[in-house]
Amino acid sequence: MEIGEEKAGEALVIAPFGRVDSVSSGELERHVVGRLDAGARRVVIDLARVEYISSAGLRVLLIAAKRLKPPQGALALCGLGPSVRTVLELAGFMSLFAVEPGREQALARVGGASTT
Amino acid sequence: MSTGETRRLSVPATDEGIKAALDALEGLWAAQGVSRAVTWPVEVSLDEVLANVVRHGLAGRGDAAQVELELRLEPGDPPRCEVRIEDDGPEFDPLGAAVPDTSLGVEERPMGGLGIELVKRLMDEVQYERKAGRNHLRFARRLVPMEQ
Numbered sequence: 598m599e600i601g602e603e604k605a606g607e608a609l610v611i612a613p614f615g616r617v618d619s620v621s622s623g624e625l626e627r628h629v630v631g632r633l634d635a636g637a638r639r640v641v642i643d644l645a646r647v648e649y650i651s652s653a654g655l656r657v658l659l660i661a662a663k664r665l666k667p668p669q670g671a672l673a674l675c676g677l678g679p680s681v682r683t684v685l686e687l688a689g690f691m692s693l694f695a696v697e698p699g700r701e702q703a704l705a706r707v708g709g710a711s712t713t
Numbered sequence: 714m715s716t717g718e719t720r721r722l723s724v725p726a727t728d729e730g731i732k733a734a735l736d737a738l739e740g741l742w743a744a745q746g747v748s749r750a751v752t753w754p755v756e757v758s759l760d761e762v763l764a765n766v767v768r769h770g771l772a773g774r775g776d777a778a779q780v781e782l783e784l785r786l787e788p789g790d791p792p793r794c795e796v797r798i799e800d801d802g803p804e805f806d807p808l809g810a811a812v813p814d815t816s817l818g819v820e821e822r823p824m825g826g827l828g829i830e831l832v833k834r835l836m837d838e839v840q841y842e843r844k845a846g847r848n849h850l851r852f853a854r855r856l857v858p859m860e861q
Contacts, residue, residue, distance in 0.1 A: 616756070618735065619764035620728045649753040651760040652828040662819045680753040683859045687834045688827050689815030 598624045601646075603700075607709030610700060612643040612676075617654035626657045633661070638670045639707040643700050645676025650684050662693055671695075675703035717792075718745055719785045726771035726778040726800070731763045734782055738796075745786050751856040754835035755794050758852055761828035762798055762807070770802030770848065778802070795853040802848060806841045808833070835859070 598621040601612035609632060613625050632640070640661065644650070658674070665672040673695040677685065685691050697703040704710040722737055724730035738759060742752050763780065771778040783797040813826040833839055836852040843849070 616735065616760075618731070618756075618760040619768075620732050620735075620760075648749070649757055651757045651764075652831055653760070653764060655827060659819070659822060666819065679750070679859070680757075684757065684831065687815075687831055689817075693819050693822070 605710040608639040609637045610641045614646045617650040619653040622653035639709040640672050641703040643676045644681050649680040671707035673703040673706040717788045723779045725776045726767045758832040761832050791855050791857045793855050798850045804843050808841050
């Protein structure tokens with residue numbers, strides 16, 4: 598699985614690409630957990646380039662949410678297309694996450710994006 | 714849409730097998746000219762069911778265990794897709810599993826149990842049968858956009 602990344606000040610954007618299914622989600626989990634272990638505390642997961650997500654991918658989002666609970670951490674999701682949004686809604690996940698339309702709003706939500 | 718199409722394949726009970734099955738489904742959409750905007754619920758459902766079979770029912774048997782698949786696309790307006798999945802693992806009716814509580818918060822939310830619930834909510838029909846020592850799961854959906 599291709600995973601894009603962008604640093605914005607103290608914040609980190611992680612952007613998986615393609616299908617987030619039971620096969621590819623293992624790689625996404627290792628990537629996200631690796632960044633959290635390395636100290637990332639303000640994280641945006643940008644799902645704009647995700648075709649669809651299954652429950653294995655939801656599990657990775659839940660792991661990130663559990664480890665980035667405020668006030669020590671901050672997590673926001675952005676770029677939800679219709680398929681990703683529907684699955685999150687059906688799973689009752691929308692209330693568990695800060696969800697923003699775009700990357701800029703999500704970065705503002707987690708804070709720390711300023712480099713000054 | 715042309716005349717419809719049925720694809721049968723047998724995949725190993727491994728990650729490679731799941732990937733091959735999802736690729737076959739993508740190939741079916743491409744061959745029949747169906748928009749991915751309406752097919753993703755079928756792909757998510759196939760992933761959920763196969764993940765269950767590979768990681769639980771046939772766990773540890775690897776390449777030696779095979780999952781039989783039938784992917785059918787019926788023409789129409791809208792078209793309809795039906796998927797049949799058959800394996801020789803221990804009897805397991807995923808539809809009989811406990812329904813997860815999707816209203817719990819981050820702390821209380823268990824890590825698993827969501828997959829089959831998603832299949833039930835995404836598909837028009839889901840049916841399980843144990844026949845001749847094999848698990849048969851069938852699900853189908855009319856390929857229309859999900860209601861928001």
